[in-house]
Amino acid sequence: MRPLRIALFAPYDLARAGGVTTHIRAQARALRQLGHTVRIFGPASAPLDEGETALSRSVTVSFGGTESGLGLDPRSRSRVATLFKSEPFDIVHVHEPLVPLLPWFALRYAPSRIVATFHVHREHGHRWYPAVRPWLQSLIRRVDVRIAVSEAARRTVAAHFPGDYEIVPNAIDVDAFRAPRRRPPAIVAGTPHVLYVGRLEPRKGVDHVIRAMIDVQRDLPQARLIVVGDGPEREALVALARTTGAQVDFAGRVDDEELPAYVQASDVVCSPATGGESFGIVLLEAMACEKPIVASRIEGYETLVGDADCGTLVPAGDAHAIGAALVSLLGDGNLRRTFGAHGLQAARAYDWPVIARRLDAIYQRLLPE
Template sequence: MGSGSRSSSSFSVGTHAAVCECHAAGSGFRLARRDDKNRTGIREDSELTSRLRICLVSAAYRPYPSGVSEHVHGLALGLRELGQKVTILTTNFPRLESGSDPVRVVRLGRAVLIPMNRSYATLPVGMDLAGQVRRFLRENCFDIVHCHGLFWPEISYWAFRYSDAVNVFTNLTAGFKTGAAGSGLFRRLFRSQLARVHGRIAISVRSRAAVEAYVPGEYRIIPCGVDTNRFRPRTASIPECAHRQPVILFLGRLDKRKGLSVLLKAMPRVLRSQPKTRLVVVGTGPMELAARRFVASAGLKDSVSFVGRVSPDDLPAYFAGSDIYCSPALGGETFGIVLLEAMASGVAVVASNIPGYDEVVTDGIDGILSPPGDAKAMSLALLRLIDDHGLRRRLAEAGLRRSRQFAWPSVARATLNYYLELMDSKSASASVSA
């Protein structure tokens, strides 16, 4: 696998906003082109009988609220449902209550938040974090160590260094500049680490493009999944929205990258046309105080509710109790898990037209995409759905169909198929070497 190699699976970008095709023998996965009439998402090819010992490694995990946390959690549950033995290796979040988890979770060190990609990254630290990871891996004979990260000094770095299993890398972030001058230096510095990567997964075209200069090789594109049992259409009410209609939901970290300020600036225009509209803001973050001050100064306090952090168990009710989900993110997204959750809940979606999001939503087909950072355009997109109930219903129904292509059972099966391919490949290589 040379630095210039591309995915061995067939890959194409078509003329009608195609996403990708990724289908290799045994992969069990195909992400449809946008112009496919049936828009098939993922198909199953084989029955899986192997029981693997799998360690999913991630610096971000519940209770820390992030798309990475939810992705790792969903994958763990999906693999467990397929009969696999799953352990999550993560860190502690001192100010957050961890609660119970249906899979085994091991926490080492503690998390420190550092600014990155106009947001915050979780960085595990500890007096002997490297030694703890080494002992943990030696005490647990894993078949697969699947790291959602790679770079020093976070926990995945140490997992790659000390793992003797089949090692898989997944990139879930867009915090790398494509073709950056430092990528060559990075590859030299981390040469031994990169040599220990047996498989590479990207969740989207955007995800692969963001990291392949740093972690070269063949990538299997397997998207994020959504729990269609947990997120589904239902009759629900949100206390903050009693007697108000329609309801717009924002859910995410209150930081610059998520673009809440754009949505807040769009609200006066929305309210002039539709004064009964209510915006519900779920989440916390460094921009919360500024957002609250803007709402007060703009006279929006009667129409905007700040809910704060919501437990994972309560999130589905907020989605299902809303009429429109809005994600005004400014960039730095590799996919759009939260969009899938809204679509699976039967809610119409308005989102920024940015890389990553455009691989989930097709403008005018299963949602509306608006230019990033443009408050006027965002307000017009919202009003378009508020004013046209028929359009809102059609987009919600199309979004619901689209979301089902990404149901976790299929995504987990595609991932497990890939694990088995990698194990077969490693075994074959070992036999040849012997």
């Protein structure tokens, strides 16, 4: 294996928590463990760690039910061009290359072999794709290998930019989620706990699982919902829990080191998103911890949960169906253990060392002998 210099370009604010950003940092760690030199570039709203460089200020925009910090500073064009003139890279790997503007500049100026990963899944893509498609197509043609994290993501992008795509899924560090952790104070032993992990924004459907807890508490009065994450819906969700009487603890943002403890200490992990999910890292994290899942029957979740037989799928947005599924799992330890065992077995195929070797094979084949 030839050691490589790899540049990873992030589309979203590196100083803010998010699934794609977490994925990129984990990818960098896994590739470094294979002996590669990896640097991360992206927009940022605060100072970054060593090995990460901000090339654009972050501008917060809202689309698809999500608030994101994007690299919309036009001055980043010259910064990217200067970077590639001054530093040699064997591979430039751009994540979400259709997100403006920084990824576009990376595609435009990269003199190296280019790999691009598409994470997004939307039933109709972005509404602005058609307006800029001819120009974006000229950039996408510069990509040597196109990767989609799931079949759902592939279909979304291929509908607008036809071509060949390889499916390389998201990954997690299975060992990190398997290592024993101290139980968080918010999760009391012997009390049934449902866990939600993610942004607090409309498309994530957290309001539905809060309403579902009313049904759960009729059968299991001590059951509690733990919400890990933050976002623009926090105040509204806190108010909803208060007015409905649902027993909900809002833990706020939890760093990567703390998160496995919350997953391990929970009884069921619930992902009630109503759409816009291409894969579902939280599902993999639950599977690695042998926790059963209740998730919406949406394309980004259905394949993973259904194929692994590691949980129950319910209609998106149906609080009563979510509640019934939670009651069933919380009341059946054998079923929880069965789903958990299936989940762990499936999760091992998504371990970062496995996925990093797949990425390395792609990189190596792009380079001259």
